[in-house]
Amino acid sequence: MDSPVFDVLLAVLGGAIRVGTPFLFVSLGECLTEKAGRINLGLEGVLVFSAMAGFAGSYLSGQWWLGVLLAGASGALIALLHGLVCSLPRVNDIAAGIAIMLFGAGLAFYLGKPLIQPQAEQIPSLPIGAWLGADPAGSVAQALNINALFPAGVVIAALMAWGLKNTGWGLKVRMVGDSADAARALGSSVNGVRVAATTAGGAIAGLGGASLSLYFPGSWNEALSSGQGLIAVALVIFARWHPVRCLWAALLFGGAGALGPALQSVGVTGYYYLFNAVPYVLTLAILVWTCSPRQALQGAPSELGVTH
Amino acid sequence: MDPKHTALMTQRRQLLAAGALGGAALALPGALRSAWAQAPITVGVIYVGPRDDFGYNQAHAEAAAQLKKVAGVKVVEEENVPETQAVQKTMQGMISQDGATLLFPTSFGYFDPHLLAVAAKNEKVRFSHCGGLWTQGKHPANTGSFFGYIDEAQYLNGVVAGHMSKSKKLGFVAAKPIPQVLRNINAFTLGARSVDPKITTNVIFTGDWAMPVKEAEATNAMADQGIDVFTMHVDGPKVVVETAARRGRMVCGYHASQAKLAPNAYLTGAEWNWLTAYTLIVDAARTGKPHPNFVRGGLKEGFVKSSPYGAMVGEAARKNAEDVRKKMMAGSFDIFVGELKDNTGKVVIPKGKVLKQTDLELESMNYLVEGVIGKA
Amino acid sequence: MNLRDTAESIALPVLALAGGLLLFGAFIWADGHDPVQAWALLFRGAFGDAFSLQNSLQRAAPLMLTALCVALPARAGLTIIGGEGALVLGGLACAALPLALPLPGGAIGTAMLLAAAAIAGAAWIALAGWLRQWRGVNETISSLLLGYIAIALFKHIVEGALRDPASLNKPSTPPLAEALRIGTIGGTDVHWGLVFGVVACLMAAFWLGVTTHGFATRVVGGNPRAAQLVGLPATRLIVVACALGGAAAGVAGGIEVAAVHTAANASLIVGLGYTGILVSFVARHHPLAIIPVAILFGGFLAAGSLLQRRMGLPDASVQVLMGFCFVVILASEAARGRLRELFVLRKPPAGAVPAAATA
Numbered sequence A: 001m002d003s004p005v006f007d008v009l010l011a012v013l014g015g016a017i018r019v020g021t022p023f024l025f026v027s028l029g030e031c032l033t034e035k036a037g038r039i040n041l042g043l044e045g046v047l048v049f050s051a052m053a054g055f056a057g058s059y060l061s062g063q064w065w066l067g068v069l070l071a072g073a074s075g076a077l078i079a080l081l082h083g084l085v086c087s088l089p090r091v092n093d094i095a096a097g098i099a100i101m102l103f104g105a106g107l108a109f110y111l112g113k114p115l116i117q118p119q120a121e122q123i124p125s126l127p128i129g130a131w132l133g134a135d136p137a138g139s140v141a142q143a144l145n146i147n148a149l150f151p152a153g154v155v156i157a158a159l160m161a162w163g164l165k166n167t168g169w170g171l172k173v174r175m176v177g178d179s180a181d182a183a184r185a186l187g188s189s190v191n192g193v194r195v196a197a198t199t200a201g202g203a204i205a206g207l208g209g210a211s212l213s214l215y216f217p218g219s220w221n222e223a224l225s226s227g228q229g230l231i232a233v234a235l236v237i238f239a240r241w242h243p244v245r246c247l248w249a250a251l252l253f254g255g256a257g258a259l260g261p262a263l264q265s266v267g268v269t270g271y272y273y274l275f276n277a278v279p280y281v282l283t284l285a286i287l288v289w290t291c292s293p294r295q296a297l298q299g300a301p302s303e304l305g306v307t308h
Numbered sequence B: 001m002d003p004k005h006t007a008l009m010t011q012r013r014q015l016l017a018a019g020a021l022g023g024a025a026l027a028l029p030g031a032l033r034s035a036w037a038q039a040p041i042t043v044g045v046i047y048v049g050p051r052d053d054f055g056y057n058q059a060h061a062e063a064a065a066q067l068k069k070v071a072g073v074k075v076v077e078e079e080n081v082p083e084t085q086a087v088q089k090t091m092q093g094m095i096s097q098d099g100a101t102l103l104f105p106t107s108f109g110y111f112d113p114h115l116l117a118v119a120a121k122n123e124k125v126r127f128s129h130c131g132g133l134w135t136q137g138k139h140p141a142n143t144g145s146f147f148g149y150i151d152e153a154q155y156l157n158g159v160v161a162g163h164m165s166k167s168k169k170l171g172f173v174a175a176k177p178i179p180q181v182l183r184n185i186n187a188f189t190l191g192a193r194s195v196d197p198k199i200t201t202n203v204i205f206t207g208d209w210a211m212p213v214k215e216a217e218a219t220n221a222m223a224d225q226g227i228d229v230f231t232m233h234v235d236g237p238k239v240v241v242e243t244a245a246r247r248g249r250m251v252c253g254y255h256a257s258q259a260k261l262a263p264n265a266y267l268t269g270a271e272w273n274w275l276t277a278y279t280l281i282v283d284a285a286r287t288g289k290p291h292p293n294f295v296r297g298g299l300k301e302g303f304v305k306s307s308p309y310g311a312m313v314g315e316a317a318r319k320n321a322e323d324v325r326k327k328m329m330a331g332s333f334d335i336f337v338g339e340l341k342d343n344t345g346k347v348v349i350p351k352g353k354v355l356k357q358t359d360l361e362l363e364s365m366n367y368l369v370e371g372v373i374g375k376a
Numbered sequence C: 001m002n003l004r005d006t007a008e009s010i011a012l013p014v015l016a017l018a019g020g021l022l023l024f025g026a027f028i029w030a031d032g033h034d035p036v037q038a039w040a041l042l043f044r045g046a047f048g049d050a051f052s053l054q055n056s057l058q059r060a061a062p063l064m065l066t067a068l069c070v071a072l073p074a075r076a077g078l079t080i081i082g083g084e085g086a087l088v089l090g091g092l093a094c095a096a097l098p099l100a101l102p103l104p105g106g107a108i109g110t111a112m113l114l115a116a117a118a119i120a121g122a123a124w125i126a127l128a129g130w131l132r133q134w135r136g137v138n139e140t141i142s143s144l145l146l147g148y149i150a151i152a153l154f155k156h157i158v159e160g161a162l163r164d165p166a167s168l169n170k171p172s173t174p175p176l177a178e179a180l181r182i183g184t185i186g187g188t189d190v191h192w193g194l195v196f197g198v199v200a201c202l203m204a205a206f207w208l209g210v211t212t213h214g215f216a217t218r219v220v221g222g223n224p225r226a227a228q229l230v231g232l233p234a235t236r237l238i239v240v241a242c243a244l245g246g247a248a249a250g251v252a253g254g255i256e257v258a259a260v261h262t263a264a265n266a267s268l269i270v271g272l273g274y275t276g277i278l279v280s281f282v283a284r285h286h287p288l289a290i291i292p293v294a295i296l297f298g299g300f301l302a303a304g305s306l307l308q309r310r311m312g313l314p315d316a317s318v319q320v321l322m323g324f325c326f327v328v329i330l331a332s333e334a335a336r337g338r339l340r341e342l343f344v345l346r347k348p349p350a351g352a353v354p355a356a357a358t359a
Helices: A004-035 A043-061 A064-087 A093-111 A139-143 A149-166 A168-178 A180-185 A190-214 A228-238 A243-265 A272-276 A278-290 B003-010 B012-027 B030-036 B056-068 B085-096 B108-121 B151-164 B179-193 B212-224 B238-246 B274-286 B315-329 B360-364 C003-030 C035-048 C050-075 C083-100 C106-135 C139-158 C193-210 C212-222 C224-230 C234-261 C272-282 C287-311 C317-335 C338-346
Strands: A125-127 A145-147 B041-046 B073-078 B102-105 B126-130 B143-148 B169-174 B200-205 B229-233 B250-255 B266-272 B294-297 B304-306 B347-349
Touching (some): A004 A145, A004 A168, A043 A064, A043 A093, A043 A190, A064 A093, A064 A190, A093 C272, A093 C317, A139 A145, A139 B212, A145 A149, A149 A168, A149 A190, A149 A243, A180 A190, A190 A228, A228 A243, A243 B200, A243 B212, A272 A278, A278 C106, B041 B056, B041 B274, B056 B073, B056 B250, B056 B266, B085 B108, B085 C050, B102 B108, B108 B126, B108 B143, B151 B169, B151 B179, B151 B229, B151 B266, B151 B315, B169 B179, B179 B200, B212 B238, B229 B238, B238 B250, B274 B294, C003 C317, C035 C287, C050 C083, C050 C106, C050 C193, C050 C234, C083 C106, C083 C272, C106 C139, C106 C234, C212 C224, C212 C234, C272 C287, C287 C317
Parallel strands (some): B169 B200, B229 B250
Antiparallel strands (some): B266 B304
């Protein structure tokens, strides 16, 4: 089938997963953090740093999964720093997030200088398309070659959704996010839960970093992230703090991001800057459409302070 | 400055002679050359990105590294300098603080107004800009520009790609539609179409010089279309090379050799050989000769070169490419020859007209030739 | 504010800065470099000689304005981080105006250029503020998204409709006429943009601290409930604060075009807006404090060159340094009030009220 429309749709689908995977992990991580009532803009720094760390891990050890583990661990570490700084009195979450963003990125660029040239063992692909019967060399199969981390992300999303609703730990997180006073009354340490949630969120976001440097584009360099961590924060709001909706939001955003190159590849050239801006316009439009000043954003943890 | 110098510059043919002289200077026995160039000199090199990007900046850095080995030459470098006031301060700092008397600002955007501003204030210092269009009368004599006709090497890339492609569809990942990029796309396509006139090149513009996610996405999108040979013009070709190789396609490199990254997919590449230009300009500075203001050269003068062929490149492709290369080295091959139509059908070079590589008209190219799918 | 509070307001950030420098030194020492040499180079590269000082001042100029883009809405209670977008649109407006209208040369023409830049920037940030008031959209996210959209629009227009065909390999708008450009101050290397930055900060401080309007804005920012009770027009005040902040960032873009680049092109997009966020937070959103903080950060950026050339440190070292400083300065906020304890405890314990009550 060689129709341009089909080609673009296929590219958008493939792109949704390829480009969307880092968004998925970062938005899941941010979702967890925000459910506990803390906003972590520093995930951009976490993303960049864990991408570097993941690449370093895979390159130095020759094993991709060690790289992934290192990425998760370093993500957790940087996020822990954010959590600790925010626990201090009178520290503004957003300011701390921007500080961590700067710090994490700077550290990553500094330590990552020797990693720009080398190649590292990549995360394997799962040839879903071939399993489903499509011709392995054909474009349908190629579009459905999925990053092995993506199913992990889907599982995490599902687990998080279930865990937040049904486990005691999830209840604690939600309570701390909705009403710190009630949580304290019940004996939970508000700060402790928040720091734990932030750290766990950072670990999850770190997997997104590994996906960037070890799968797509699969290389470390200083222009790797162009605000993806920050956009993921927007995605969480637009997903109404529901982990499974974060998955759809990430796919939507990834697909929108793949639209520009896809259109050019079938000959629709010109306006590529505007097409590249489609994801941002889309997110803003959806936010404008769905938010309302009168009712509190449904699902927003009250302690978050993003509504007024 | 020197009247003899002015006369030299107005004769275009003698421009090539200057380049050839530089090439000849390299051929002089080493002892004679070093006796010639005794004055110690501090040279400053400024990069717009990281030095080891396997691409544009690395090509310059490799030449700078060679320069450092020459006795009496000290090199100070700064990387990731943006095209703002910052580069003016960097240049001034290299002059005032490090005592540099010859500067190589290597990014196109450094020329106007930054290099010109600093050059006006430091008349004793020489500035040699990569890629700029130094014009007699408009720009001061202590400035100059150098560049290579890498489109010749891209043409050869195209010839090899034309032979090796089975789908007859080629892909080009480009940053922005500026003349230097368009010239490369056109040369690549013309080279491929000289093998088979039915070949087409898809071009995707990512919008900026370093956008790894967009570059990877562009490569994937084109691979989905059945394109089987890629090349690129972005600052860091590593992503495109690796992504193409992962999709099982072939790739021709650019700026520097990326063969190491994808030995089973790398056909050949168009590389800079900046050491030729650098040596020419540094030697002129050390021996007190006038500053070469407008330095250009191609394969013949050693300003650019091709990467060695990958193992998979067939005999026919090699022979064809080597034939063309021989003609280029002898100066008897022209890439941009009339009648040439662009991809909207308009005639851009009329029949009978031949544009030589040194023709300034080529430096303001704004079209894509027939066979390229894309818009300039 | 009493003397002790002011002293603390200055001492804390200074101590925190010292802490950040110390951490940076430890970091590069762990990496095998000499921290003392680094500190010396930082000082020398920032303030060591006339060249360095001018370098620092030059880099500080746009930062003062982009910091105001964060500070002014912050005093109204909003966290805006889209200054980069306002800056590029301001630069575009400045470069585009001469193409739409014939302009008189000299100061009047330049003033009109900067006015256009201010209006463009103001409109963009005011949009973010208005979206918050009208639809409850979080302004941090919306200003960020608007920033990316602005950059895309900028690139599309500069490389498309307004592209100067003579600008070959560096797509730009047609260059501004000589008469419209902003020159350097006297015989120095610093352009008048610095003066604009300082004056803007002074005016902002005056507005916030002295005028009724500014006071009302601070109430809306500091205590929204009180503002509501008193009947202050919160939406109008918020949008105005955003517009003023956006105007400052727009002017920064206009100055970059008129004084440095002479045309609008991609060299405008270098993160001045983002560094401004940093400056504003470190200065705790006080316009007067923005001036020295901007000069300090300008100094760090200026010194970065020397770190690269003399010690072979990667260019990212300056970012690491700024990151350390920022984190420590934020953390030091927690110590606010404790220093006061230290002073009070030094007095002879003659049955005074325990200092803990004030913490």
